[in-house]
Amino acid sequence: MNPDPVPEKKGPRGPGQRAGDHRVALVGAGAIARDHVAALTDVPRMRLAHVVDRHPERAAALAALVEGATWSTDPATAWSEGIDVTAVCTSPESHADLSVAALGAGKAVLLEKPAALGVADVDRILSAAKSAGRPLLVAQTARFQPVHLEIAQAVADGAVGTPRLAHLTWYTGHVWPGGWRGWQLDPARSGGHVAHNGVHALDLLTWLMDDEPVRVFARPCRTWAPGMPTPDSFQILVRFAGGALATVELCYALAARGTFVRRLMLSGTAGTLHHSSEDEPRAHAASPVAPASIDGAMTEQTRHLRDVLDGSAAPLTAPHQIRAALAAALAAQLSADEGRPVDVKEVC
């Protein structure tokens, strides 16, 4: 393996590259980075240029998937001159420093969720994006699932009036990779599962309800092993600033890995909207196939990132939503840890 500590500067392009390509550097070569690489491959004019990981073999393996992509163990190479956008895909404890550095270097940033492990850190990131005048998109990929794009459009069309009550149910059969070594199991690195993945649900509701959570209660449920340092499953009750309520259940306990039960009920002043993956035509194969309603979200998110980089769209994750969703998720984590309801302002 031959590391290239600094990716090629913009200019003459390598094989398959065209003028106008957006060159992406990935920091962190774990499972989610692999998904990003697949999505980048699907979207014209988005190109993986460089991979950074502290483990050289992981960086090299990921870079090898795309012709011409280079790799390094030095994070600073992810915001070097030849890069347009830095995709921060490390575990969350390093998100703030990496994002602030990339934005400070004038790069657009795609930031994996949760954006940070503290509100002060997300404020640093948002401030850096504002100062740099560069786009920041947080990978709240659930927004880009087809069903949620449709629901958002329905809400925007006034189909249910003002949303007032939501019930969001996400059940899946999933176990994080790495066994007991998986970083997701370490609350110091992941923020705890309620924060780590609860932020997806809370971001989605913040977006759909067009409102910010102000009080939450979260209850954990350990279905894999009673001694897990962070629960695989949990529920969250939410009160929004405008008085709306929500129930969230996120559970990894489905017996078959890769299976899904996804449901959303959204009731408003003029109607009720409902989706259940159980109502969909489903594919059944040797390995489980995701419901069509959630399929292709990563590619759609990458398309949106391209539009943002082209200047034809603003990042779907608005700064106030990024902050509100993260603060709610951190409050929910605190609630789960301490067994009491928590005002979101308590973590701000």
Added chain:
Amino acid sequence: MRILIVSGVRHARDYVPLLRSLPGVEVIGCADTADSPFTEDSADLASTTGLPLLDLDQGLASCDVALVCSEPTRHVDLAVRALEAGRHVLVDKPAATDTRGAQRLWEAADRSPGLLSAVHRLHSPQIVRARRLVDSGAIGLPLAVDAEWIAAGGLDGTTVERPELVCDPALSGGGELVNFGWYPALAIRHLTGLEVEEVVAFSSAAPHAPLFGGPHGTYGVEDAAVLSLRLRNGVVATATVARAPAGVGPAPVSSSLRVLGSHGHVLADEDAPSVTVRAADGGRLSRRIGGPAGVTALRRLFTEFGDDIRLGRTPSVSAADIYAAVAVVEAALSSARQDGAPVVPAARTADTTVA
């Protein structure tokens, strides 16, 4: 089986024709107390159904089963009176509006030769199926349940006789949490077999405003609530209840629940499975296979209660179940008043009526 409608305020107009359609069932009349605030309702019921309007003591002396259909806050007094008269008693939902009343019911049932049960949805085909799968071991041990009960409007007289019967605490005991919380509390208990140890709830009761702008705000009660339950053995559950302008499915009340087990899961939806019919004019009709779940559940409830009496069986919902469900709802109301503080449901205390 001779059935007396005790106070014809709530749901009796639906129960009477259903009861009359059952073999071996005779509805002998409708009766109420002299001081009932709703004597006119009983008279109207008698008039519209052709039932005789009876004196309460006379009716109780003549019936096998007293079906208590008053406003909820009089359920306990009327049911206790019927139990003390030695009758079997079915109480409309919620059987009691607080645990003090539920305890009185339990104690009266203990002293009475009559059986006590209450209106519930546990015989809804999808809940029956879920319970069967749990009992078979097919999904392993239940670990988590989420239940949702959403009513579609109905305060215009279509499903609720008049709004204050679910909004005025003096009549209803509370808002939609009292009105509907009973159903998921019973269903979760039925499917898990576990006591609830802690309840947390957020609701739209005062000082918050109703979510949907109905009459609930006038009385300071909730039109919606979200609940988190901790059961024994680390099992968890949620309940989402509301009266919204529109429901989830075609029925006036849509309910569904999901049970996740250690080795599988089962979903129950009272609106499914169904057949969809689209007419030439574009109209769409959903026909639930086997008929409306609510009607099926009620028919089976009445039939099974008759069998319980004949066979000396414990009803599917016993005095203990009534108490437990009321205790969960009461704890949820208390938690909601404290903006989500965890509350331990009440437990039955020693019988205060025994010397």
